[in-house]
Amino acid sequence: MPAVVSKFLERADQARDYLNIPRHYIAGAIVGACITAYSVKIAYPIIDGIINKNNPQEVSVNNNNLVKNAEIIHRSQLKKFRKTVPALNLQFLFQFIKLMKIMIPGFFSKEIFQLLGHTAFLFLRTYLSIYVASLEGSIVKYIVRKDTKMFVRQLSKWFFIAVPATFVNSMIRYLESRIALSFRSRLVEHSYGLYFRNQSYYRVAVLDGRLENCSQRLTDDIETVSSSVAHLYGHITKPMFDILLMAIALIKLRRSRDHTTLFAGPLVICSVIGVSALILKLVSPKFGQLVAQEAEKKGHLRYVHTRLITNSEEIAFYGGHKVELSHLRNAYRYLVQHMEHIFGVKLWFVMLEQFLMKYVWSGAGLIAVSLPILLARSTVYEPRISVDDRIGDPVSERTQYFTTAKNLLLTGGDAVERLMSSYKEIVELAGHTARVANLFSVLEEVGRGEYHKTVVQKKDKSEGFQIEFRGDQPVPRGKLIYSNNYEIVLKHVPIVTPNCDVVCSSLDLEIHPGQHLLITGPNGCGKSSLFRILSGLWPVYGGELRTPKNSLFYIPQRPYMVIGNLRDQIIYPDTYADMINKQVTEDDLNKIMRMVHLEHIVQRDGYHSVKDWQDILSGGEKQRMAIARLFYHKPKYALLDECTSAISIDVENDMYQAAIDMGITLMTITHRPTLWKFHTHILQFDGTGSWEFSVLNATSRLSLKSEKEQLLKQPETDARNERLEELNRLLGEDSDKMD
Numbered sequence: 001m002p003a004v005v006s007k008f009l010e011r012a013d014q015a016r017d018y019l020n021i022p023r024h025y026i027a028g029a030i031v032g033a034c035i036t037a038y039s040v041k042i043a044y045p046i047i048d049g050i051i052n053k054n055n056p057q058e059v060s061v062n063n064n065n066l067v068k069n070a071e072i073i074h075r076s077q078l079k080k081f082r083k084t085v086p087a088l089n090l091q092f093l094f095q096f097i098k099l100m101k102i103m104i105p106g107f108f109s110k111e112i113f114q115l116l117g118h119t120a121f122l123f124l125r126t127y128l129s130i131y132v133a134s135l136e137g138s139i140v141k142y143i144v145r146k147d148t149k150m151f152v153r154q155l156s157k158w159f160f161i162a163v164p165a166t167f168v169n170s171m172i173r174y175l176e177s178r179i180a181l182s183f184r185s186r187l188v189e190h191s192y193g194l195y196f197r198n199q200s201y202y203r204v205a206v207l208d209g210r211l212e213n214c215s216q217r218l219t220d221d222i223e224t225v226s227s228s229v230a231h232l233y234g235h236i237t238k239p240m241f242d243i244l245l246m247a248i249a250l251i252k253l254r255r256s257r258d259h260t261t262l263f264a265g266p267l268v269i270c271s272v273i274g275v276s277a278l279i280l281k282l283v284s285p286k287f288g289q290l291v292a293q294e295a296e297k298k299g300h301l302r303y304v305h306t307r308l309i310t311n312s313e314e315i316a317f318y319g320g321h322k323v324e325l326s327h328l329r330n331a332y333r334y335l336v337q338h339m340e341h342i343f344g345v346k347l348w349f350v351m352l353e354q355f356l357m358k359y360v361w362s363g364a365g366l367i368a369v370s371l372p373i374l375l376a377r378s379t380v381y382e383p384r385i386s387v388d389d390r391i392g393d394p395v396s397e398r399t400q401y402f403t404t405a406k407n408l409l410l411t412g413g414d415a416v417e418r419l420m421s422s423y424k425e426i427v428e429l430a431g432h433t434a435r436v437a438n439l440f441s442v443l444e445e446v447g448r449g450e451y452h453k454t455v456v457q458k459k460d461k462s463e464g465f466q467i468e469f470r471g472d473q474p475v476p477r478g479k480l481i482y483s484n485n486y487e488i489v490l491k492h493v494p495i496v497t498p499n500c501d502v503v504c505s506s507l508d509l510e511i512h513p514g515q516h517l518l519i520t521g522p523n524g525c526g527k528s529s530l531f532r533i534l535s536g537l538w539p540v541y542g543g544e545l546r547t548p549k550n551s552l553f554y555i556p557q558r559p560y561m562v563i564g565n566l567r568d569q570i571i572y573p574d575t576y577a578d579m580i581n582k583q584v585t586e587d588d589l590n591k592i593m594r595m596v597h598l599e600h601i602v603q604r605d606g607y608h609s610v611k612d613w614q615d616i617l618s619g620g621e622k623q624r625m626a627i628a629r630l631f632y633h634k635p636k637y638a639l640l641d642e643c644t645s646a647i648s649i650d651v652e653n654d655m656y657q658a659a660i661d662m663g664i665t666l667m668t669i670t671h672r673p674t675l676w677k678f679h680t681h682i683l684q685f686d687g688t689g690s691w692e693f694s695v696l697n698a699t700s701r702l703s704l705k706s707e708k709e710q711l712l713k714q715p716e717t718d719a720r721n722e723r724l725e726e727l728n729r730l731l732g733e734d735s736d737k738m739d
């Protein structure tokens, strides 16, 4: 390769001679081209930014709306990042200390001992490096002196030292990995504690808008922070030892030669390193911000993939692959664009870094090493030689000195280079640290019930409930009291969504065990939201709510199937140990499965085989399984949110009767008139924020329903329409719809 290049250069030079172009013209052109390329590189993003700011509609690659939407999300994410730029500053220091306190909880923690061990091995490694450097110097000396015996002796020492040296190297890597794993375990443990406290995993996603991809921070970012910290510890400690011990060794070595130039070499090296460090710091790109943005984009890509996997069946039925593919492609494209940007930024920085560290420093090192030889007072220098080396000649002495000094300098130079490149790693660490520290502080706040979400304050002049705001955040002013007497009481409680929409201004309700409540009303009127407020998932913004603790059991229309065997599905959220403690046997489970007509699943799959029950069970089977769960737990109240919509009416009736017989009080959202007879009270929302709570007379309500059915079959007249409207009002149903 070098031969080809030199041939090419030779030909080019001949051509230049032929064309009679002076050499300095060519050099000027090359320098000019480099400067132009660099200016374009710097100016392009700025010009692009100005153009895109003025023409936001031209941003998308094609006119596809999806691409535009994704672009808008992408830009809003970028804006968010610009607000808090992670860098090597005081904020990073505080965040880092916070994480360190979690990673190293005390003086006598396992991590301290691992770090001490790691430090000892790093020190040993440096010591061995110095020993090997001087050994190599003596080997070269005996080669020059043609002393075979001494050469073989030194070479045997060299091989002998290789065994502990390689063990030390391997041990350093082993300890670094162990420390990274220990740090990671501490962070993971801490984050899981926060994530699962006060249902934060739900609240952070629904009620708070600050963390878009919790999973990315909980997995990748924590892993990166712990491995970077462990790596950086070695990456900074080892070079420091190296520099210290190498400097001592070099000074000793130089003292043995000449005092006059003792400080000249180190002065040259220190000045060169100082100046180049300053230059690198000045021109260094914002790596912290860049890696944080990269993590965000990776998280978004992971999120799009997860959505696809979770909803694969629906997407396949719809044939929605085109839309999903474009979402995936966009998410990936943003990641690629960003990575290309990072690579581009790194290209110039690494070039400068390499130029300074590889060439400028090596040059300075060579000057420092050669100074004692070049500036020696006499041309035939008589070294201070040891007793063993009295027979030595000046040339072999100089060779030994030069080889040892060169090795020491190389190791020292390498150490300074590693220290300098650590700066880049620290700034990158700042990006991940900011994300993890932010995750922890958001989870802590969410756990305390403090949420931050971008909500639009509605200036509503009407009479209804007004949400109180502090700054731009709503303040829940309601009282939530956990009572011991199993009653549910709501006094002037509004139903407010996480987006601060008031669905119902004030709700008053009193339910005692044995009073089975039917909840009806049009879509979106706040039926399920009432359950969320009763269960304590959504804040109480006003009034007072009294509810028994741990006595409500919610069953949705699409029940969740847990990872595990069939038994785990029935007893969820209990564990097998809880089941044993409750003295429930498999016979009891068999009885429950018979009650929900699922005994065939027990015969087919047994209780112990682990399967993907979410996919295996049909919609109706999953709903029956959820009812089996209800029968296993026998709570005081069951919040049933259209949870039997896929079950046949006769089986559904059996289940409701069985639940009542078990002493479970039902609170049911349903559109099926066949379930009315199981309820004693009714809460009827009208969809405009009003409601009616009364005793339910199922027989009279059913006769109203059949009258409505008859009227709907008749031709339209004023009298018919008037009566229909009246019936709809009484039944709490939409005007032209039969439930």
Ligand SMILES: Nc1ncnc2c1ncn2[C@@H]1O[C@H](COP(=O)(O)OP(=O)(O)OP(=O)(O)O)[C@@H](O)[C@H]1O
Pocket (backbone or CB within 6 Å): 206, 497, 498, 499, 503, 522, 523, 524, 525, 526, 527, 528, 529, 530
């Ligand atoms: N997580 C959420 N964030 C913001 N708004 C929400 C959220 N969940 C529900 N809403 C809104 O709250 C309102 C009431 O929703 P809710 O689920 O209580 O309706 P519903 O009466 O149960 O309707 P349906 O009969 O269709 O299930 C709706 O306008 C809905 O869009």
